[in-house]
Ligand code: MN
């Protein structure tokens with residue numbers, strides 16, 4: 001009896017993070033697996049930020065959202081989107097309440113770490129033609145060698161003609177790769193620190209080996225590759241100057257584990273939040289406050305530029321809604337922002353049992369235990385980090401609890417051992433209440449990142465509930 005009472009008390013007083021798969025009905029499990037399959041399909045359709053924006057826009061259009069420029073006036077319940085430079089997408093469902101009461105936003109980023117080409121990339125060396133590259137975002141370079149890579153992007157000729165390129169995704173199509181030394185010859189390389197195991201200038205992509213014979217020119221292999229590219233795309237070497245070509249893992253995202261409980265794939269940081277935030281807003285029909293889903297760009301390189309979250313494009317979109325709902329007045333934008341609430345939807349590092357030393361277990365996000373709230377970010381003394389107020393965290397908790405969303409709270413790694421930043425502060429600086437709220441992710445920024453299907457489903461439920469309440 002006493003034993004029972006003690007258990008009861010513990011149940012009542014202790015924070016008890018439960019495995020998200022426990023106590024699920026078969027129907028719920030089916031929903032979780034089905035949602036994950038749809039997510040995997042989305043991931044495989046869009047590997048770059050532009051592809052994800054295109055795919056997301058398509059989903060919005062199929063669910064009754066229309067370009068805001070199609071409207072002369074807007075009313076409660078209208079579903080609109082705005083696209084910026086094919087790299088940002090803002091979707092809104094207009095609320096009943098005046099905009100001045102504030103907005104409900106969920107903001108994710110569509111860009112992921114990858115290998116970009118240099119401006120003059122193509123060269124020939126010792127029987128090969130290769131591309132010189134400059135990586136984008138925080139990659140661990142040694143992870144990007146000896147894996148199949150595909151090419152995605154755009155070349156724009158000086159006359160403005162746009163040529164879309166994708167190579168290496170189709171079954172049976174050739175792929176690309178970056179070489180590494182055999183263990184037999186890596187004695188000296190092995191002495192390097194892991195972070196320098198492969199250097200930036202060693203990330204050279206193999207393109208081919210066949211020389212173009214009908215010439216006396218040097219660099220016959222490079223010439224042959226350029227000839228092939230000219231025949232296929234009509235380009236010459238100088239056209240790389242005005243191109244955006246990205247190399248990403250050529251393999252597909254898929255289920256992981258004997259129990260298929262996880263998803264492994266490239267670009268889940270932060271396309272997993274893009275998808276769940278997007279699916280969440282599709283369910284919003286007549287919200288009290290205007291609900292907004294943001295898919296931004298350039299998060300991985302510091303939020304800057306005319307497609308990063310520091311740009312004023314969000315202001316432009318909100319001002320257009322204010323105009324078209326006839327609510328715009330001087331300083332209205334600032335008032336709207338200062339009453340707005342945001343979930344900064346970005347992944348966080350999940351506890352890894354193979355590398356426990358960098359985590360403080362009690363304050364680490366765990367795979368499969370639900371969506372993760374991070375009250376603050378920053379490094380060493382919360383430096384340069386955004387922090388949500390206790391009042392706002394309580395409000396978000398309440399929304400999640402009422403909607404039965406499984407959530408946990410955590411920070412990224414041990415104190416003074418690491419940390420990171422998200423776009424949270426860029427929105428907080430506009431006067432909004434913001435909290436980081438995303439999924440735990442294992443092997444972050446690697447070519448094969450890992451999420452839990454149960455967390456994906458909980459994120460979707462969490463974002464939907466947040467837009468609504
Ligand atoms: Mn991220």
Ligand code: MN
Pocket residue numbers: 269300445
């Ligand atoms: Mn990232």
